Amino acid sequence: MISFWEKNSFLHYDVIIVGSGILGLSTACEIKEKFPGKDILVLERGIFPTGASTKNAGFLCFGSLTEILADIKSKGEQETISLVEKRWKGINYLKERLSENRIGYHCYGGYDLLDTPRSSAIREIDRVNALLRQIFDKDVFEVSDSRISEFGFNAELVSHMVYSPLEAQIDTGEMMKTLIKYAQFLGIQIINGAEVKEAAEGKVTVWHSAMDESIVFKGERIVICANAFVNKILPELAVKPGRGQVIITNEIEELKFKGIFHYNEGYYYFRNFGDRVILGGGRNLDFTKEESYDFSYNDMILEDLKSKLDTMILPGVNYKITDKWTGIMGFTENKLPEIKVIDGSTIAALSCNGMGIALSGYIAREIVSLL
Ligand SMILES: Cc1cc2nc3c(=O)[nH]c(=O)nc-3n(C[C@H](O)[C@H](O)[C@H](O)COP(=O)(O)OP(=O)(O)OC[C@H]3O[C@@H](n4cnc5c(N)ncnc54)[C@H](O)[C@@H]3O)c2cc1C
Incomplete structure (x- = not known):
């Protein structure tokens, strides 16, 4: 008692x-x-x-170009701008509350990797920059194709890259x-x-x-x-779970890139953590199974993530997966x-x-x- x-x-x-x-x-x-x-x-x-x-990937991001374009299509311009503004304000409130040096903050920028079917997105950069100027007061996206080979990515799978200097990363833990x-x-x-x-x-x-x-x-x-x-x-509340799978590599000698990277409208995401690479996503491959409260793994998605490392992100690089985990997100309709x-x-x-x-x-x- x-x-x-x-x-x-x-x-x-x-x-x-x-x-x-x-x-x-x-x-x-x-x-x-x-x-x-x-x-x-x-x-x-x-x-x-x-x-x-x-359990997340530690991106301080407000939306990649292709994600913003997909949001404009589904929610309209005003709703999308308002969401980007909330994310940007939230990022700044987090930094103000805890300070950059206590959250492992690094601003190496963010990149959206476009494959051939999504290449037409670069024609929308000026329109999206103009829409977002009311929040950032400057252009936030620019084409950065020269870095595709500089970063060691497979140019046959990555046709264009769009850079945003404002996106950053943190140490989630x-x-x-x-x-x-x-x-x-x-x-x-x-x-x-x-x-x-x-x-x-x-x-x-x-x-x-x-x-x-x-x-x-x-x-x-x-x-x-x-x-x-x-x-x-x-x-009675309509929130659905969405599981995310994440893998991390060992330290890679002379890793060629730093930053946060989005691919396929944000369904895949990767970043450097020091000289390691963290890669997550792939929920779109198996939406039904990934609508789960269970923290276990989906082997099919883990295989796909590994193949993205082998073929697109780290082609020809010797690496090992040293750890993996999952986390559960919540999605409203x-x-x-x-x-x-x-x-x-x-x-x-x-x-x-x-x-x-x-x-x-x-x-x-x-x-x-x-x-
Ligand atoms: C793999 C992955 C990668 C992600 N990457 C990013 C990213 O890079 N950048 C980004 O901005 N966002 C990212 N996210 C999303 C982000 O992590 C979430 O949106 C955010 O953490 C949600 O925070 P929250 O406090 O609402 O929920 P949660 O962190 O889920 O917290 C809910 C808490 O409630 C507790 N709880 C649940 N039920 C009960 C109960 N009945 N009684 C008591 N406690 C309870 C849980 O244990 C948990 O601690 C990612 C998410 C995942 C899964």
Whole structure:
């Protein structure tokens, strides 16, 4: 049984946040920075964050040329510009909060690799630059074909390359560890190993295995930032899981490129991490199987990633895959982030999709404006 002392001191908070990914922690920090007196609890099911925030590729990106063109086609110009602006603001809020030197930040730029079927995208550069000038105040994309051979890519598979000097990369693990430490420094309480089973009307229920009983925490406000796993708490919300596979190589002698790289409208992505190469993606090869909450591997996609390294990215280079992992993203129907008011005290922030590292700082501010 819970003691009088525990009931008195451990179970009541101003705000309870479910999930200690980048969005949950950014929201907690945003509240505490604005209202230092608020008592905030973050409940996390894993022994550390266990969703996408510690599993991603560490791109600080706002959308490659082909991804932006695909977004314009599906969402229209205004919606796309607004999304790019949110990502860009979010990137800057993250840097302001944690500082570049504590997140392993390097700005080597970003590149979009175009194969022959997508080559016509370069004819759209001027149009997209003109659209984005209202955000960046300058051109953000330029053709960079000379670097295809300089970087050692297979020119038979990469017809054109589009460069963006503003895109950067971080050390994902270092960033999340710094964010956790910063949240703790602000006085935010984080409880790990606490899987929330229910959340509504100012109450959050967690199974306390050591006591063999359910514990109910009470909060004036509850914010659910459980990404794809929100469905397990609120099944009525339309968020679908999307698994991402990632591989990393050994250190490669005289690796010829630095930067973040997008391919096939962002379905594939790779970057250098020092002298290693991190490559992920391929979900488009098996959408049905990849709509999964399961962290296991899809061998067909892993094979495809390896063949991309062999034939396109590192042709003729000796390398080894030293590690691999998967992470689970959350996708809304229109692929846009969404903040849903569930009841008078509960909000669910849904799905930063594949760009939550960029978006979370911005979405956190939107959440706090609603509390
Ligand atoms: C392979 C991969 C590569 C990616 N690459 C990039 C990239 O380069 N750049 C980029 O901007 N974005 C990238 N993303 C997307 C980005 O990682 C996510 O959008 C972002 O991390 C989402 O953050 P979040 O806090 O909303 O969710 P998550 O990080 O998923 O956090 C949700 C948290 O809630 C916890 N939780 C879930 N259910 C419960 C419960 N019932 N009770 C308690 N806790 C619970 C989970 O354990 C988890 O820690 C990538 C994602 C993946 C998977």
